[in-house]
Amino acid sequence: xxxxxxxxxxxxxxxxxxxxxxxxxxxxxxxxxxxxxxxxxxxxxxxxxxxxxxxxxxxxxxxxxxxxxxxxxxxxx
Amino acid sequence: xxxxxxxxxxxxxxxxxxxxxxxxxxxxxxxxxxxxxxxxxxxxxxxxxxxxxxxxxxxxxxxxxxxxxxxxxxxxx
Amino acid sequence: xxxxxxxxxxxxxxxxxxxxxxxxxxxxxxxxxxxxxxxxxxxxxxxxxxxxxxxxxxxxxxxxxxxxxxxxxxxxx
Amino acid sequence: xxxxxxxxxxxxxxxxxxxxxxxxxxxxxxxxxxxxxxxxxxxxxxxxxxxxxxxxxxxxxxxxxxxxxxxxxxxxx
Amino acid sequence: xxxxxxxxxxxxxxxxxxxxxxxxxxxxxxxxxxxxxxxxxxxxxxxxxxxxxxxxxxxxxxxxxxxxxxxxxxxxx
Amino acid sequence: xxxxxxxxxxxxxxxxxxxxxxxxxxxxxxxxxxxxxxxxxxxxxxxxxxxxxxxxxxxxxxxxxxxxxxxxxxxxx
Amino acid sequence: xxxxxxxxxxxxxxxxxxxxxxxxxxxxxxxxxxxxxxxxxxxxxxxxxxxxxxxxxxxxxxxxxxxxxxxxxxxxx
Numbered sequence: 181x182x183x184x185x186x187x188x189x190x191x192x193x194x195x196x197x198x199x200x201x202x203x204x205x206x207x208x209x210x211x212x213x214x215x216x217x218x219x220x221x222x223x224x225x226x227x228x229x230x231x232x233x234x235x236x237x238x239x240x241x242x243x244x245x246x247x248x249x250x251x252x253x254x255x256x257x
Numbered sequence: 258x259x260x261x262x263x264x265x266x267x268x269x270x271x272x273x274x275x276x277x278x279x280x281x282x283x284x285x286x287x288x289x290x291x292x293x294x295x296x297x298x299x300x301x302x303x304x305x306x307x308x309x310x311x312x313x314x315x316x317x318x319x320x321x322x323x324x325x326x327x328x329x330x331x332x333x334x
Numbered sequence: 335x336x337x338x339x340x341x342x343x344x345x346x347x348x349x350x351x352x353x354x355x356x357x358x359x360x361x362x363x364x365x366x367x368x369x370x371x372x373x374x375x376x377x378x379x380x381x382x383x384x385x386x387x388x389x390x391x392x393x394x395x396x397x398x399x400x401x402x403x404x405x406x407x408x409x410x411x
Numbered sequence: 412x413x414x415x416x417x418x419x420x421x422x423x424x425x426x427x428x429x430x431x432x433x434x435x436x437x438x439x440x441x442x443x444x445x446x447x448x449x450x451x452x453x454x455x456x457x458x459x460x461x462x463x464x465x466x467x468x469x470x471x472x473x474x475x476x477x478x479x480x481x482x483x484x485x486x487x488x
Numbered sequence: 489x490x491x492x493x494x495x496x497x498x499x500x501x502x503x504x505x506x507x508x509x510x511x512x513x514x515x516x517x518x519x520x521x522x523x524x525x526x527x528x529x530x531x532x533x534x535x536x537x538x539x540x541x542x543x544x545x546x547x548x549x550x551x552x553x554x555x556x557x558x559x560x561x562x563x564x565x
Numbered sequence: 566x567x568x569x570x571x572x573x574x575x576x577x578x579x580x581x582x583x584x585x586x587x588x589x590x591x592x593x594x595x596x597x598x599x600x601x602x603x604x605x606x607x608x609x610x611x612x613x614x615x616x617x618x619x620x621x622x623x624x625x626x627x628x629x630x631x632x633x634x635x636x637x638x639x640x641x642x
Numbered sequence: 643x644x645x646x647x648x649x650x651x652x653x654x655x656x657x658x659x660x661x662x663x664x665x666x667x668x669x670x671x672x673x674x675x676x677x678x679x680x681x682x683x684x685x686x687x688x689x690x691x692x693x694x695x696x697x698x699x700x701x702x703x704x705x706x707x708x709x710x711x712x713x714x715x716x717x718x719x
Contacts, residue, residue, distance in 0.1 A: 437639070438592070439592065441638060441639070443639070449577065450575060451576075455575040455576070456575060457574075457575040457578055461641070473588075473639075473641040475641060475642055476578075476639055476640065476641045477576075477578045477579065477639070477640040478638070478639055479608060479637050479638055479639070479640075482592075482637075482639075
């Protein structure tokens with residue numbers, strides 16, 4: 181059995197999360213929560229109903245945001 | 258149904274924002290608000306009537322600015 | 335004897351760890367522990383039952399997470 | 412109507428600024444003001460009559476400077 | 489005499505160190521000591537019996553670790 | 566008139582500075598002054614009679630130095 | 643006269659320094675002094691009799707070290 185053939189790919193998690201709420205941790209200690217509308221292979225992310233979080237509390241209501249992929253550290257649905 | 262085929266692309270948000278006001282969060286804790294006039298695939302952004310913000314308050318009135326794409330963390334219309 | 339030919343490759347450790355718990359140290363002093371479900375050649379990692387750790391204590395229960403490869407410093411099974 | 416076809420490119424702002432004074436914000440909290448004499452596609456910039464600014468005050472008179480593109484955050488005419 | 493032809497290559501030190509203990513200094517002030525089991529051209533390193541060091545004292549016993557090459561500053565056998 | 570055709574290139578400043586004293590500002594708040602002996606397209610710089618400066622005062626006399634291009638922020642003749 | 647044709651290349655300084663003692667300033671405020679044994683085009687460096695310096699004082703005796711090129715800021719023979 182070859183694990184590589186049957187294993188899923190990391191980006192599958194983004195595909196499954198389209199239309200659902202995700203949390204994104206960015207460089208510079210920025211956290212954004214919102215609904216994933218689009219992504220590309222650079223991990224650029226397009227969110228709606230997005231809020232910036234500080235210590236888990238909502239800080240700024242952004243509405244729509246584009247997050248640059250190379251600033252992303254962690255994405256969690 | 259293939260989500261990838263019907264999903265929009267992250268840069269669509271920039272295209273929709275041409276001629277409209279956006280907020281840009283840059284590395285080094287710099288925030289700039291202005292009207293998006295142009296962008297390219299590197300996410301280099303050209304704004305007019307641009308102001309730098311500190312804690313949500315206007316700090317510097319730049320007029321026109323070119324923001325380098327690889328300094329961008331977040332763009333919000 | 336040519337050491338290069340007989341030596342294993344660094345990514346073999348990820349392949350062996352599929353389905354098992356790993357600890358990931360990320361840039362920005364972030365540590366995440368969880369079950370490795372997928373990875374790619376950029377070292378993007380997909381974990382389940384993932385928790386963020388602060389000083390070895392569980393801080394945030396993420397469930398599923400996608401960790402961006404270029405934020406990774408260290409992976410340990 | 413296709414916005415992409417009629418929109419200007421971000422680097423147009425550099426082309427328009429040749430021979431004029433610009434402000435450049437660089438990584439590491441460095442600001443330089445001077446007359447733009449040359450640039451290339453990497454955003455390397457060549458200024459004359461250039462001064463470094465601290466809190467908007469002139470600090471160092473550099474005369475001519477070459478600014479490395481990947482240190483640039485923001486350019487404003 | 490051409491120095492370039494007779495000189496060894498920097499990675500020879502990694503090849504010589506296979507199966508031996510090395511010290512690795514990583515970005516973010518992380519130091520790891522362990523037995524080198526594998527490496528690749530990106531300087532990704534696979535160690536066994538690996539320990540994280542703080543001020544020269546053992547802090548965390550990792551067992552096996554994968555260290556990401558672009559986090560490496562220094563390797564010493 | 567096409568500004569791009571008649572404009573000089575940013576690296577011309579390095580070519581003009583060969584054999585002359587330059588100031589180099591590097592990442593990590595390092596400043597080096599010395600005579601430019603060589604450069605390449607990566608902006609790697611070779612200086613002679615080089616001194617590190619702290620607050621404009623000479624700190625370390627290096628003699629010859631090689632400065633890595635991607636650490637360079639600013640070069641001034 | 644074309645300066646570019648007669649000028650030396652920055653890496654010539656490394657070639658001349660083979661077998662001699664050099665000082666290397668790395669990112670993260672690390673300084674290492676030792677005898678240069680090998681280098682490659684990425685500026686990866688192989689030193690022998692290498693010591694880490696803190697404020698010009700010897701701190702750690704590494705013996706042999708491999709220094710990763712993209713951590714290098716400055717090399718001085």
